[in-house]
Amino acid sequence: MRARERPEGHAEGTGMYEFEEKRLEKLDAMRAQGLAVYPHGLRVTHSTAQVEALIGGRDAAALGEDSTEVVLAGRLMFKNEMGKAGFARVQDSEGRLQLYIRKNDVGDDTFNDVWKKLDLGDHVWARGRLMLTKSGEPSVHVSELRLAAKCIASLPDKWKGLTDPEYRNRHRYVDLFVNPESREAFVRRSRVVRAVRDFFEARGFFEVETPMLQPIPGGAVARPFVTHHNALDMPLYMRIAPELFLKRLVVGGMEKVFELNRNFRNEGVSTRHNPEFTMLEFYQAYATWEDLMDMTEALLGEVARKVTGGGAVAYADHSIDFGQPFRRWRMSEAISEKTGLSAEAVADPAAMRAFWIEGHPKDAKNPKLPSTVGKWYEWLFDEYVEEHLIQPTFITHFPAEISPLSRRSEAEPEVAERFELFVAGMELGNGFNELNDPQDQQARFLAQVAARDGGDDEAMYFDADYIKALSFGMPPTAGEGIGIDRLVMLLTGNTSIRDVVLFPALRPDRGGAAEAEAAPQPGVTQG
């Protein structure tokens, strides 16, 4: 075999290079002996968890009389060689299980050419019988052992694991098999999504998929990603919300409809924001916003119960209970209580301005300060109220001014029949009676266009086709959106959205690019 060329970027004596070099040598040696290093067609009969269940509580003597054979496979996470015998611990998607290998049982060839050459991280395949070790650990006494797939890279510290958040996020494939809590978070995420779908299916809702590429981005107040369609030679926007399309479907007669899918917002990245995130939106004709609050309590109660087994959920320093009715708190009252402003002051932009400047003297000449009640509500709420809403709380009666898609209250036209749900200081949901008056909607869009022209680049665009849809008549409808990533954060105890998004947005990794260019090329090294 000719000497392998040292890849560019790996200086003489570089640890990483030599590590992989050694493993590649083993791989070449196995190939030379005619042993497959990436075989296909291997079958298993049991998972690690199933083998453990088979063993049950039986003692060593009982297992000795059981001739059941199991075939299992997994990644080698632990290897302990003791001369002519050894232990291995393999991990599959359901857990870990120990293997016991003796030279006498597997034969010299397998022992020397397979077992001794196995490296941590390799995928192994084994056949054997059930056993308990002397210390009582459920194990498989191996009669046949094969390499199922070679691992060339080196694994993180087997005891300390992998803690660097950057490495975990950039190399999720390693994080997932090294850190059980990471894996568990994504298993739970899957259960959350399933439980949400089950909830709506059971209530006769219809799941749909509406455009992610939209000619006019709508349905939320946010900056969109823009792209270009070459063949049509037109700009397209990644959706910031599916809302306007879902309501078109209600016009079309889909009276109970939901979508659970990705939205994209071209905004900052933080522990609570990822540029792409998963949103549930649902709409029901002839339901009201109050019905939606009831439904939200039922939904979150059911999802939390199914995913966590019930009871309060530990989150940050809090214990959050989804199991009972949520507080419903009028926005003006919440602001009044948390700021100490009177009910009259909370209706007066000048009074709110004075209060704000008292707390933020540097803003005295800030030209961006709000001038209207609605905008002041946003500012005061974000600053003084939101962080205090720990237990699930519906904030109700939003200003119509900042709710361009919501129906106004007939009794109080300046107020929208709209609520938002807050948990652990985070906005989790947003629901309202849908504005189905096309003339009012047109006026609201025009107000948004004016705001945009005035420099508000988050203001909504005018969507003429949506107005046309409403002109055909949308039945009285209520709709709501719930942020799934944040819900998963709450139900997994993670305070960063990056811990519940498999591949979160990160800046390009220069080091990683260099690594990729310099990587050894296992496929071209055989000589």
Added chain:
RNA sequence: GGGCUCAUAGCUCAAUGGUAGAGCAUCGGACUCUUAAUCCGCAGGUUCCAGGUUCGAGUCCUGGUGGGCCCA
């Protein structure tokens, strides 16, 4: 975008401005029930990058890159 902070071996971490170390992993050896196996031995470094200060920089300074937390 701003503030604070971090970046040293594959991983987890040490190192008063004065010879870059440890544990695990890896490599060689011993061991037929180990549990972070044990024992013996070896090897592994562009201290994130580019400048600067200094007799001397992993350490101090400036700029950059990437991450984390907080704020916007």
